[in-house]
Amino acid sequence: MKFATIKDGSGYVAALVDPASDKFWPLDSLLPNLPLKASSDLASAIPYLVEARLVPRSEDGIALGPVNLCAPILSPPHNIMCVGKNYRAHANEFAKSGFDASSSPADAVPEVPIIFTKPSSTINGPTSDIPLVAGLDQAVDYECELAVIMGKGGRGISRDSAMEHVFGYTIVNDVTARDLQQRHKQWFLGKSPDGFCPMGPWIVTADEVDYRDMRLFCRVNGELRQNANTRDLIFDIPVLIETISAVMTLVPGDVIATGTPEGVGIGFKPPRFLKDGDVVECEITGIGKISNVVKRAD
Numbered sequence: 001m002k003f004a005t006i007k008d009g010s011g012y013v014a015a016l017v018d019p020a021s022d023k024f025w026p027l028d029s030l031l032p033n034l035p036l037k038a039s040s041d042l043a044s045a046i047p048y049l050v051e052a053r054l055v056p057r058s059e060d061g062i063a064l065g066p067v068n069l070c071a072p073i074l075s076p077p078h079n080i081m082c083v084g085k086n087y088r089a090h091a092n093e094f095a096k097s098g099f100d101a102s103s104s105p106a107d108a109v110p111e112v113p114i115i116f117t118k119p120s121s122t123i124n125g126p127t128s129d130i131p132l133v134a135g136l137d138q139a140v141d142y143e144c145e146l147a148v149i150m151g152k153g154g155r156g157i158s159r160d161s162a163m164e165h166v167f168g169y170t171i172v173n174d175v176t177a178r179d180l181q182q183r184h185k186q187w188f189l190g191k192s193p194d195g196f197c198p199m200g201p202w203i204v205t206a207d208e209v210d211y212r213d214m215r216l217f218c219r220v221n222g223e224l225r226q227n228a229n230t231r232d233l234i235f236d237i238p239v240l241i242e243t244i245s246a247v248m249t250l251v252p253g254d255v256i257a258t259g260t261p262e263g264v265g266i267g268f269k270p271p272r273f274l275k276d277g278d279v280v281e282c283e284i285t286g287i288g289k290i291s292n293v294v295k296r297a298d
């Protein structure tokens, strides 16, 4: 099943969506006992969706066509958790780019997962503009990524049981200001400008896809830049969940972006950074795609 957050005239609506029939069903119409907050906040609804068996009636569906799809998770319980250099070819291109303050070409491929975060203020819609702001606009880069949405929470989750905790998957573009990432050594500032995490278009539940074989594509103005498969992840999803939950309690609605493959802008010589008017499209098989225009916002 697919779940989305929709904005209508009265606010946000957490909904079951069926793109094939172009319909959606507000969750509170399918789950009469859903708490009020969960009817507008998908992260709050996840514990109920894990338990429920939803049976939407086609005649009750509302036309999806004209509605405004938002990021499915608008405000995750924690920062968005991200993984650095989790595809071998990307780790090498990053190390050679001169923008990696964390390692040298000799130790480009990490031996343990590199975890960092982006604040929820980066979250942006699947078709919203990526804002270019003075001072943060000189080295803006794209990163298409598969993101995990946690279902059942927990601490100390083993890799063997990790997949029981996954609710589903969505797409994120981990947009990055490379100059800040390089200058400040620690990655947080370069990853955190407002609006630098387009997400969506919906969450696909874990039963509908094989996380070990999903293809990622990123296009800039129609030119294919990234083309990879999740089977090439250095640290797979069970290992990432084990690593993060060894330290902190994960809760329903947490988002883990699993890392980006080869083909980002700094992989080119000279680097090909995003500029005003560029259209960035991130697509993952089994989920769909997000498409965002880079737009000057100051």
Ligand code: MG
Binding pocket: 082, 083, 084, 143, 145, 174, 257, 259, 260
């Ligand atoms: Mg990334």
